[in-house]
Amino acid sequence: MTREQVFELIVRHVRQVIPTLASHAFSRGDRLRDLGANSVDRAEIVMLVLESLSLSIPRVELFGPGNIGELADLIHTRLQARAV
Numbered sequence: 381m382t383r384e385q386v387f388e389l390i391v392r393h394v395r396q397v398i399p400t401l402a403s404h405a406f407s408r409g410d411r412l413r414d415l416g417a418n419s420v421d422r423a424e425i426v427m428l429v430l431e432s433l434s435l436s437i438p439r440v441e442l443f444g445p446g447n448i449g450e451l452a453d454l455i456h457t458r459l460q461a462r463a464v
Contacts, residue, residue: 381433381459387452393428394448397421408449426451435459 391406398417412422426442437458445451 381456383452383456386429386433386456386459387448389432390425390429390448390452390455393425393432396428397425406448408452409447410449411447429455433459435462 387406387408394406394412394415394417395402395404398415398421401415404415412425417425430437433455435455435458437455441454442451445454
């Protein structure tokens with residue numbers, strides 16, 4: 381899976397959790413908090429993405445990314461490490 385595919389998966393789950401963002405043009409620099417996602421929404425989005433990928437990442441590692449692009453990069457890196 382490419383970084384872009386991971387990004388699109390995140391966007392799909394953001395739109396699922398926050399339907400008001402259905403027509404938002406997402407960019408890698410978007411921050412979930414700035415888009416109106418509260419802490420419960422953000423946790424749900426990450427959980428859905430990880431479940432979709434059958435991936436387990438320690439929650440402490442998920443505090444690092446500051447925007448959707450960085451989150452996609454982290455998840456992509458973990459996917460690549462799992463594939464090796």
